[in-house]
Amino acid sequence: MSSHAEEPNRRDFIVLAGSAFAAVGAAISLWPFIQQMNPDSSALALASVEVDLSPVASGQAITVMWRGKPVFIRNRTEEEVKAAKDFPVADLPDEVARNANVAADATATDENRTLPGHENWLIAIGICTHLGCIPKGQKIGDERGDFGGWFCPCHGSHYDTAGRIRKGPAPRNLDIPPYAFVSDTQIKIG
Amino acid sequence: MSSHESNYQPTTRFGKWLDERLPVNRLVYDQLVAFPTPRNLNYLWTFGGILALCLVVQLITGIVLAMHYQPSGEEAFNSLDHIRRNVNYGWLIQPMHAVGASMFFLAAYIHLFRGLYYGSYKAPREILWILGVFIILAMMATAFMGYSLPWGQMSFWAVTVITNLFSSLDSIIPGMGTAIVEWLWGGYSVSGTTLNRFFSLHYLLPFVIAGLVILHIWALHVVGQNNPAGLDIKSDSDWVPMYPYAVSKDVVGMFAFLLIFAWFMFFLPDYLGHADNFVEADPLVTPPHIVPEWYFLPFYAILRAIPSKLGGVIAMFSSILVLVFIPWLDTARVRSAKYRPIFKWFFWLFVITCIALGYLGALPAEEPYVTYARLFTAYYFAFFLIIMPIVGIIETPKKLPGSITEDVLGPGGGKGASAGAAAAPEKR
Amino acid sequence: MTKTLAKSLGLVAVVAIAGSLTLAPASFAAGGEQPHIEHQRWPFSGIFGQYDSAQLQRGFRVYKEVCSACHGLKRVAFRSLSEPGGPQFSEDSVKALAAEWPNQITDGPNDEGEMFDRAPRPSDPILGPYKNDKAARAAQNGALPPDLSLITRARNTHNDAWFPVHFYLMAKDVFTGYQEGGANYLYALLTGYHEPPEGFTVNEGMNYNAAFPGHQIAMPNVLDGGPVDYSDGQEGYNGPASSLEQNAKDVSAFLSWAADPTLNTRKQIGWQVMLYLLITTILLYAGKRRIWAKFH
Numbered sequence: 001m002s003s004h005a006e007e008p009n010r011r012d013f014i015v016l017a018g019s020a021f022a023a024v025g026a027a028i029s030l031w032p033f034i035q036q037m038n039p040d041s042s043a044l045a046l047a048s049v050e051v052d053l054s055p056v057a058s059g060q061a062i063t064v065m066w067r068g069k070p071v072f073i074r075n076r077t078e079e080e081v082k083a084a085k086d087f088p089v090a091d092l093p094d095e096v097a098r099n100a101n102v103a104a105d106a107t108a109t110d111e112n113r114t115l116p117g118h119e120n121w122l123i124a125i126g127i128c129t130h131l132g133c134i135p136k137g138q139k140i141g142d143e144r145g146d147f148g149g150w151f152c153p154c155h156g157s158h159y160d161t162a163g164r165i166r167k168g169p170a171p172r173n174l175d176i177p178p179y180a181f182v183s184d185t186q187i188k189i190g
Numbered sequence: 191m192s193s194h195e196s197n198y199q200p201t202t203r204f205g206k207w208l209d210e211r212l213p214v215n216r217l218v219y220d221q222l223v224a225f226p227t228p229r230n231l232n233y234l235w236t237f238g239g240i241l242a243l244c245l246v247v248q249l250i251t252g253i254v255l256a257m258h259y260q261p262s263g264e265e266a267f268n269s270l271d272h273i274r275r276n277v278n279y280g281w282l283i284q285p286m287h288a289v290g291a292s293m294f295f296l297a298a299y300i301h302l303f304r305g306l307y308y309g310s311y312k313a314p315r316e317i318l319w320i321l322g323v324f325i326i327l328a329m330m331a332t333a334f335m336g337y338s339l340p341w342g343q344m345s346f347w348a349v350t351v352i353t354n355l356f357s358s359l360d361s362i363i364p365g366m367g368t369a370i371v372e373w374l375w376g377g378y379s380v381s382g383t384t385l386n387r388f389f390s391l392h393y394l395l396p397f398v399i400a401g402l403v404i405l406h407i408w409a410l411h412v413v414g415q416n417n418p419a420g421l422d423i424k425s426d427s428d429w430v431p432m433y434p435y436a437v438s439k440d441v442v443g444m445f446a447f448l449l450i451f452a453w454f455m456f457f458l459p460d461y462l463g464h465a466d467n468f469v470e471a472d473p474l475v476t477p478p479h480i481v482p483e484w485y486f487l488p489f490y491a492i493l494r495a496i497p498s499k500l501g502g503v504i505a506m507f508s509s510i511l512v513l514v515f516i517p518w519l520d521t522a523r524v525r526s527a528k529y530r531p532i533f534k535w536f537f538w539l540f541v542i543t544c545i546a547l548g549y550l551g552a553l554p555a556e557e558p559y560v561t562y563a564r565l566f567t568a569y570y571f572a573f574f575l576i577i578m579p580i581v582g583i584i585e586t587p588k589k590l591p592g593s594i595t596e597d598v599l600g601p602g603g604g605k606g607a608s609a610g611a612a613a614a615p616e617k618r
Numbered sequence: 619m620t621k622t623l624a625k626s627l628g629l630v631a632v633v634a635i636a637g638s639l640t641l642a643p644a645s646f647a648a649g650g651e652q653p654h655i656e657h658q659r660w661p662f663s664g665i666f667g668q669y670d671s672a673q674l675q676r677g678f679r680v681y682k683e684v685c686s687a688c689h690g691l692k693r694v695a696f697r698s699l700s701e702p703g704g705p706q707f708s709e710d711s712v713k714a715l716a717a718e719w720p721n722q723i724t725d726g727p728n729d730e731g732e733m734f735d736r737a738p739r740p741s742d743p744i745l746g747p748y749k750n751d752k753a754a755r756a757a758q759n760g761a762l763p764p765d766l767s768l769i770t771r772a773r774n775t776h777n778d779a780w781f782p783v784h785f786y787l788m789a790k791d792v793f794t795g796y797q798e799g800g801a802n803y804l805y806a807l808l809t810g811y812h813e814p815p816e817g818f819t820v821n822e823g824m825n826y827n828a829a830f831p832g833h834q835i836a837m838p839n840v841l842d843g844g845p846v847d848y849s850d851g852q853e854g855y856n857g858p859a860s861s862l863e864q865n866a867k868d869v870s871a872f873l874s875w876a877a878d879p880t881l882n883t884r885k886q887i888g889w890q891v892m893l894y895l896l897i898t899t900i901l902l903y904a905g906k907r908r909i910w911a912k913f914h
Contacts, residue, residue, distance in 0.1 A: 456888025457795030468772035
């Protein structure tokens with residue numbers, strides 16, 4: 001065809017438009033094949049869980065499941081709360097609260113990691129922010145790391161009693177899921 | 191060499207008829223029978239054939255295992271146990287596939303280091319080499335997904351840790367890494383959904399590898415084989431036809447390799463694996479010590495050596511991708527390290543570095559191992575990025591033999607009979 | 619000139635690496651959280667090892683009389699107790715054993731649509747006393763007695779030796795075909811109950827064990843004094859005497875079989891294959907030498 005060098009004409013335009021339509025269609029038809037891998041509707045259904053906190057005595061911890069992830073619930077002792085409060089935020093590796101219940105840019109003070117009036121309860125997603133392992137420290141006798149919170153055995157991240165990263169490769173504090181107290185001893189996560 | 195004239199003569203009427211329509215016989219004859227191979231190849235050159243054998247073993251055992259395996263979070267672990275206990279010869283085929291993966295990597299790494307030592311990446315073999323790097327990458331992806339399939343504790347946590355590497359992209363565009371990870375998982379954590387798609391991809395990727403292998407062999411047959419002297423074929427006495435010479439040597443290599451393979455398969459089927467993978471996957475309990483399979487350990491050590499998460503991921507992928515660029519990073523005038531007195535030392539130091547990184551990758555991420563891992567990681571990259579370009583310039587290579595024939599027979603040799611001609615009795 | 623430079627450069631590098639790595643043993647000793655576990659000789663260890671069916675029979679008795687009170691063996695069917703390469707009980711005794719097994723199989727639904735419990739048959743798995751993990755934890759004060767079907771393959775010993783020693787030990791295991799770390803660990807665990815060292819506090823309901831990681835285990839010292847008497851008070855019994863060590867060794871061997879029941883066949887066929895490969899390699903090598911003869 002190139003041998004018949006011609007001015008651009010209507011036929012060229014139609015060929016160009018046809019090719020463009022075909023290309024766009026091919027690109028769009030890829031979308032379902034990419035999208036099918038995303039979490040499906042049954043996984044998306046945001047099931048919220050209610051947890052009864054009354055059996056958890058001071059100093060104890062429980063783990064519940066929410067959206068397939070473990071959630072650490074710890075009833076912190078006064079010393080543990082104090083240790084978390086006393087540490088200056090400016091010295092933290094990650095100064096952001098990472099709390100779904102407060103503003104996204106709130107600083108990682110102990111107050112911003114908990115809910116007001118329930119400062120003894122630390123509720124955090126129990127997945128190390130480094131590479132997704134489950135940190136140790138929930139069970140009695142577990143290694144709790146250098147700061148009395150949690151310790152991730154995979155690559156040695158240490159979290160303090162407010163679930164904030166203090167030492168090790170993890171880039172962020174443990175995430176705080178959205179939750180609210182429905183009564184004094186009952187929370188709803190999600 | 192493809193420029194070599196085809197001297198295939200169909201001997202039957204059917205052969206002639208077929209040759210005019212679909213010359214497969216001619217292809218096989220030219221590429222696998224009459225193909226000229228340098229006469230000075232040593233046994234390290236048998237690893238190409240050994241690797242082809244490994245791929246075939248993995249394909250056959252894999253297809254057979256898929257007939258009994260159930261890729262679901264509930265049944266995967268049980269079905270593996272069922273294969274080993276109840277399926278006829280399942281106790282043989284399952285370890286053949288699992289040990290086979292290790293053997294495949296063993297052979298691939300020997301093949302790779304051979305190429306590195308003898309300069310097989312240098313012009314005109316750049317594309318051949320790069321295709322090899324892509325094959326290694328595809329093998330790694332396949333092995334990683336395959337390792338998830340037994341759905342033991344190590345499977346589960348390896349998938350968790352490795353897929354989470356993508357979440358490091360969050361530090362470039364917030365949310366992007368998480369979106370990619372959830373897309374890979376098909377949920378908010380690793381689950382049976384993830385296992386199912388990994389099974390599908392694990393079945394697909396070996397055919398991608400097979401395609402790359404065909405391109406690799408094609409490229410090899412265009413530029414011809416490198417050899418220990420790193421010289422090109424110049425005269426007929428420099429080469430022998432592939433059949434029977436190279437083939438007879440290749441089968442010796444293959445059977446010797448199978449001896450090692452069989453030793454592990456029959457006497458040490460669990461030795462190269464990890465005991466935690468005999469515990470069913472539990473999303474709530476992380477094993478105290480997560481280690482990848484031995485063939486990933488050096489890269490795992492590099493990942494952990496870098497204090498930043500994104501930096502570690504970039505370093506790990508770069509450690510393989512840097513291989514793509516070495517045809518241009520190496521400034522030496524000769525190919526083979528046999529004639530490179532300085533580079534040779536750095537090469538062996540690099541081999542030690544890779545072994546040391548592998549050893550450190552299996553140790554916990556504590557001091558002093560992290561510091562050692564950093565030192566070796568620094569050398570790993572320095573070898574390619576600093577030593578290769580600089581040593582190539584400052585070093586005076588030893589005197590090369592005049593030809594491949596001289597490499598075998600010594601100076602003045604090669605005046606005798608032309609090996610290439612003598613070696614084609616069927617032409618007489 | 620360049621040659622000496624190269625040599626000295628290389629030498630410096632090698633010495634630097636060797637030097638840096640010799641620092642390692644001190645740290646190994648410091649971080650020694652993994653208890654040292656002895657290598658044992660087992661009838662089935664090494665390249666020629668095979669199970670001793672008499673030992674497996676004794677081990678099964680220990681499992682039945684002691685372990686099965688808490689632990690199941692859910693991946694092992696009763697029928698395999700009479701199959702070749704195992705304890706090789708007679709088929710009739712296995713049938714009787716299954717029928718008397720205390721832990722019933724849940725079957726159904728029946729014609730009324732109800733699930734029901736029934737006595738196991740030889741084709742059924744050897745179940746423990748608990749229907750699921752939650753029931754086990756509830757009965758065991760929060761601790762979970764693991765299923766023992768794969769236990770010896772699911773455990774291993776850690777080698778914390780200094781790296782040259784480590785490489786040597788690895789090579790030794792590879793050349794002797796030794797992969798019995800799980801059985802070694804199990805034996806060390808069962809015989810590892812001691813008085814806790816000075817200053818070690820054992821939590822309530824836990825027991826001190828030298829081999830267990832963390833040294834606190836919920837399982838008590840069940841084989842103390844060798845509770846399983848192999849002689850059954852028979853006159854003229856000349857088998858092994860009962861002791862903690864003997865009971866522990868036998869049950870570790872039995873559980874090794876439970877985890878890897880095809881070991882005997884695997885190694886027998888393995889030798890046939892090795893022999894075939896060796897002969898073929900030699901023949902092919904001789905053939906290669908002949909083919910290449912005119913070039914040498």
